Amino acid sequence: MDAIDSLLRRADEDGVKVFGVTPTVLPGRGIGMVATRDLDKGDVIMNIPVQAIRSLHTVPEDISRRLSRDMSIHGLLAAELALRRGAAADWASIAPQWTDFEATMPMLWPEELQSVLPAEAKSLLTKQCSRFEIDWKMFSDGFPDQLRRDYLYAWLLVNTRTFYFETPSMVAFPWHDRLALLPVADLFNHADTGCSVSFSTEAYDITADRPYCAGDEILTSYGEHSNDFLLAEYGFVLRENQHDKLCLDDVILPRLTPGQKSELKGHGYLGDFMLHAGSKRSDNIWVALRLLSCVNADWQSYVDGEEDEDGTLEKAAEQLPHLFEEYLCRSEETLGFIRALQVGKACQRNLLVQRWEQIQAIIRQWVEDQASAE
Numbered sequence: 445m446d447a448i449d450s451l452l453r454r455a456d457e458d459g460v461k462v463f464g465v466t467p468t469v470l471p472g473r474g475i476g477m478v479a480t481r482d483l484d485k486g487d488v489i490m491n492i493p494v495q496a497i498r499s500l501h502t503v504p505e506d507i508s509r510r511l512s513r514d515m516s517i518h519g520l521l522a523a524e525l526a527l528r529r530g531a532a533a534d535w536a537s538i539a540p541q542w543t544d545f546e547a548t549m550p551m552l553w554p555e556e557l558q559s560v561l562p563a564e565a566k567s568l569l570t571k572q573c574s575r576f577e578i579d580w581k582m583f584s585d586g587f588p589d590q591l592r593r594d595y596l597y598a599w600l601l602v603n604t605r606t607f608y609f610e611t612p613s614m615v616a617f618p619w620h621d622r623l624a625l626l627p628v629a630d631l632f633n634h635a636d637t638g639c640s641v642s643f644s645t646e647a648y649d650i651t652a653d654r655p656y657c658a659g660d661e662i663l664t665s666y667g668e669h670s671n672d673f674l675l676a677e678y679g680f681v682l683r684e685n686q687h688d689k690l691c692l693d694d695v696i697l698p699r700l701t702p703g704q705k706s707e708l709k710g711h712g713y714l715g716d717f718m719l720h721a722g723s724k725r726s727d728n729i730w731v732a733l734r735l736l737s738c739v740n741a742d743w744q745s746y747v748d749g750e751e752d753e754d755g756t757l758e759k760a761a762e763q764l765p766h767l768f769e770e771y772l773c774r775s776e777e778t779l780g781f782i783r784a785l786q787v788g789k790a791c792q793r794n795l796l797v798q799r800w801e802q803i804q805a806i807i808r809q810w811v812e813d814q815a816s817a818e
């Protein structure tokens with residue numbers, strides 16, 4: 445494909461080195477990186493020098509000068525992309541288009557579909573939308589003639605394609621906003637484990653995590669993300685995901701009294717009631733379940749994850765089967781509701797159905813594991 449060839453040529457001129465892999469169109473996942481020869485574990489497959497990275501430090505002065513000093517790095521990178529699409533024409537021609545984002549990114553779905561996202565994805569979407577509105581306000585103040593849709597498209601490109609990057613001046617930004625665009629490296633798709641990505645002050649290196657055969661797709665890991673996170677932030681879910689989690693907010697929050705909610709909130713434990721194989725006793729979910737099942741709240745022992753005299757940890761665990769049962773019922777109702785809906789696109793509804801079916805499978809697995817542990 446011409447655009448890929450010229451993207452690679454241009455990246456090469458910027459010093460990007462690619463060894464034994466090449467971008468390839470893959471059905472259902474856009475472009476991905478595929479091995480062109482057998483690779484050994486430890487082989488460096490890509491090296492991206494700092495001068496090729498698009499970051500806070502490379503946003504042109506004539507753009508940043510018209511924007512608020514408080515603008516996020518995400519917002520600044522999106523501003524450059526929106527205003528300078530022509531400057532990266534090869535990249536723009538192979539990047540996902542608006543219709544791709546419409547199909548996959550919940551941020552662009554009809555409200556009715558957004559309202560039936562699982563709790564974690566919904567809460568991430570709310571945060572994402574408010575971050576976007578702040579950036580859009582600053583962008584439109586600086587560039588009043590620009591269209592919201594063009595900026596949103598650029599913002600979603602940044603959302604789905606950036607890498608964590610840190611320089612001394614970027615430390616002033618929240619960690620989730622320390623972002624940079626890495627040419628060609630942004631064509632790797634994600635798996636729950638993948639090639640390692642390391643960066644130093646000079647370069648990023650991507651290194652094979654195991655042997656690969658010519659023709660294999662080479663994946664990196666964007667992080668230890670649940671499928672709700674991947675859905676909200678990247679517009680897909682993995683079939684197999686060792687980092688997947690069950691968010692029980694929908695069934696725990698309604699059980700809490702206003703007083704218990706403010707108690708939890710005051711201590712930073714309200715919401716994000718996540719259950720997963722690595723859950724710790726001091727995680728929000730266990731603190732909330734202990735509060736629900738005990739008479740006197742001894743916060744420190746909860747927070748430390750310790751068992752107390754009343755055996756509240758045990759009592760807290762006894763609530764799980766009821767929560768699972770209720771969540772299964774609710775998910776069944778939600779699935780029925782989504783299947784009957786006519787709004788939005790079939791691919792959007794299918795993605796929702798896929799995610800809810802995964803949630804049901806996780807619950808059933810927990811129930812099975814608990815039964816076999818007894």
Ligand SMILES: C[S@@+](CC[C@H](N)C(=O)[O-])C[C@H]1O[C@@H](n2cnc3c(N)ncnc32)[C@H](O)[C@@H]1O
Pocket residue numbers: 472473474475476538539540548604605606630631632633634635677678679680681682
């Ligand atoms: C950094 S880009 C990767 C390159 C992208 N496939 C492309 O065509 O430009 C991230 C996007 O790729 C897609 N993606 C990444 N990993 C995927 C996977 N395992 N399954 C399906 N889509 C994936 C999602 O659309 C995601 O938002």
